[in-house]
Amino acid sequence: MNNQRVVIIGAGFAGISAARTFAGTSVDVLLLDRHNYHTFLPLLHQVATCELEPEHIVCPIRKLLKAQPNVQFATNEVKRVDFVSQVIETNNCLIPYDYLILACGSTSQFFGIPGVYEHCFPLKNLENSVNLRNQIIYCFELAQEEADFSRRQELLTFTIVGGGATGVELAGELAELIYGTLVNDYPAIDFRRVRVVLLQAGDKLLPEMPLHLSVYAKRQLQKMGVEVKVASRVTKVMENAVYWEDSHFKNSQTIPCQTVIWTAGVCGNPVAKKWGLVTDNNGKVTVLPTLQVPEYPQVYIVGDLAAPQHEQFPMLAPVAIQQGTTATNNILRQIKGKNPQPMRYQHQGSMVIIGRHAAVANLFGKVNLTGFVAWLLWLFVHLACLPSTRNRFHVLLNWVWSYFSCDRSVRLILPLHPTNQSKPAPQGTTEDGKRVEIN
Numbered sequence: 001m002n003n004q005r006v007v008i009i010g011a012g013f014a015g016i017s018a019a020r021t022f023a024g025t026s027v028d029v030l031l032l033d034r035h036n037y038h039t040f041l042p043l044l045h046q047v048a049t050c051e052l053e054p055e056h057i058v059c060p061i062r063k064l065l066k067a068q069p070n071v072q073f074a075t076n077e078v079k080r081v082d083f084v085s086q087v088i089e090t091n092n093c094l095i096p097y098d099y100l101i102l103a104c105g106s107t108s109q110f111f112g113i114p115g116v117y118e119h120c121f122p123l124k125n126l127e128n129s130v131n132l133r134n135q136i137i138y139c140f141e142l143a144q145e146e147a148d149f150s151r152r153q154e155l156l157t158f159t160i161v162g163g164g165a166t167g168v169e170l171a172g173e174l175a176e177l178i179y180g181t182l183v184n185d186y187p188a189i190d191f192r193r194v195r196v197v198l199l200q201a202g203d204k205l206l207p208e209m210p211l212h213l214s215v216y217a218k219r220q221l222q223k224m225g226v227e228v229k230v231a232s233r234v235t236k237v238m239e240n241a242v243y244w245e246d247s248h249f250k251n252s253q254t255i256p257c258q259t260v261i262w263t264a265g266v267c268g269n270p271v272a273k274k275w276g277l278v279t280d281n282n283g284k285v286t287v288l289p290t291l292q293v294p295e296y297p298q299v300y301i302v303g304d305l306a307a308p309q310h311e312q313f314p315m316l317a318p319v320a321i322q323q324g325t326t327a328t329n330n331i332l333r334q335i336k337g338k339n340p341q342p343m344r345y346q347h348q349g350s351m352v353i354i355g356r357h358a359a360v361a362n363l364f365g366k367v368n369l370t371g372f373v374a375w376l377l378w379l380f381v382h383l384a385c386l387p388s389t390r391n392r393f394h395v396l397l398n399w400v401w402s403y404f405s406c407d408r409s410v411r412l413i414l415p416l417h418p419t420n421q422s423k424p425a426p427q428g429t430t431e432d433g434k435r436v437e438i439n
């Protein structure tokens with residue numbers, strides 16, 4: 001009898017974990033991703049703020065799978081899946097499957113707010129982070145030459161929308177970049193006029209964390225020069241301004257600025273709905289506790305794209321990793337004629353870095369840490385979780401360098417694609433003028 005063929009779409013945390021769990025089995029696995037590299041998303045904000053090079057947080061997928069002869073990889077964008085005839089259509093071929101694991105991740109959620117899609121900078125993938133880094137540095141370059149006061153103020157105001165983990169980490173890193181490093185690069189700029197504003201629609205930052213950790217995060221950010229505005233809901237974004245209203249008093253306010261960074265919402269990758277799967281109102285595919293699609297028991301959904309009926313899981317890397325393992329184990333059970341098992345998530349905790357010697361951590365939902373100990377733990381855990389030794393070496397080297405020199409050496413404006421244009425493209429676009437593609 002021929003080996004069963006499993007296809008995995010998406011080589012993020014969930015897809016890689018699923019592929020690795022097939023090691024040593026007699027199943028033929030094909031992993032597909034539109035990129036030939038895996039991105040360690042939890043450090044994207046450090047690429048955007050000149051702490052790390054993009055190469056430091058990615059790893060070639062073939063390298064990650066080289067010890068697994070039964071797993072093949074192909075760089076391919078999947079265009080469509082026919083779940084009835086069990087065939088995948090990519091940009092250059094048709095691929096049949098016996099079992100399918102969909103691990104296509106998530107995209108930014110803009111909630112239909114006018115101007116957000118057109119004018120905001122998302123932070124969901126490597127291209128986004130390089131694009132944002134270009135924008136930040138380019139704003140300072142332009143501001144240095146700008147004679148008009150209000151235009152200069154717009155260039156020097158950076159608004160981050162969303163006070164969850166990504167927004168808080170980015171706000172802290174951006175404040176350190178600006179007031180710690182860029183202040184030495186641009187002597188003609190009055191840095192008392194540079195603003196980093198964090199807008200959060202809810203009443204507290206880090207809504208998933210206990211209250212005293214949220215309070216600590218807010219206080220630390222304020223000490224670092226970030227203007228934190230809670231209960232502040234964005235209503236519109238324009239090319240040079242963000243409009244928001246106070247959730248309690250309903251009064252409208254405006255911040256003139258050229259850079260609005262959107263970290264306020266995430267939804268399931270829209271491809272699932274496009275391919276005919278049933279999704280919830282957050283774009284995630286509704287699946288059984290075993291992670292199977294109810295109509296197609298050979299199809300599993302894992303990671304940010306999955307919404308199991310029995311339990312709501314946060315969109316976190318450990319959830320994606322554990323779901324990838326569960327899906328693989330369930331396919332192996334199905335092949336042996338056994339029943340698939342429900343997913344059981346073991347929550348290890350969550351942590352957020354705010355700045356030098358400042359972080360918060362909630363471990364196993366029980367132990368809460370702040371300050372230096374939480375900061376050390378954050379560094380250690382992120383270093384340990386990076387995909388390869390080479391990544392760990394480069395990231396550690398950069399962290400040590402920045403720590404002792406108080407300098408961020410990656411403050412470069414780089415083209416995203418080879419180009420002969422000398423200036424970066426306008427905000428929200430790539431060098432060739434296209435909007436940046438989100439996952």
Ligand SMILES: Cc1cc2nc3c(=O)[nH]c(=O)nc-3n(C[C@H](O)[C@H](O)[C@H](O)COP(=O)(O)OP(=O)(O)OC[C@H]3O[C@@H](n4cnc5c(N)ncnc54)[C@H](O)[C@@H]3O)c2cc1C
Pocket residue numbers: 009010011012013014015032033034035041042043044045076077078079103104105106123124125165166269271302303304305315316317318320439
């Ligand atoms: C800025 C940021 C910071 C984060 N920080 C943390 C953190 O500190 N801790 C934490 O636990 N979690 C964090 N997360 C969340 C975590 O990264 C996600 O929960 C996790 O990546 C989800 O894994 P996934 O495999 O479902 O999706 P992803 O990791 O997003 O992978 C999806 C993959 O599918 C591929 N793909 C999509 N569509 C197609 C297609 N049509 N054809 C081919 N390939 C396709 C993509 O290229 C991508 O490689 C962060 C996320 C972001 C964006």
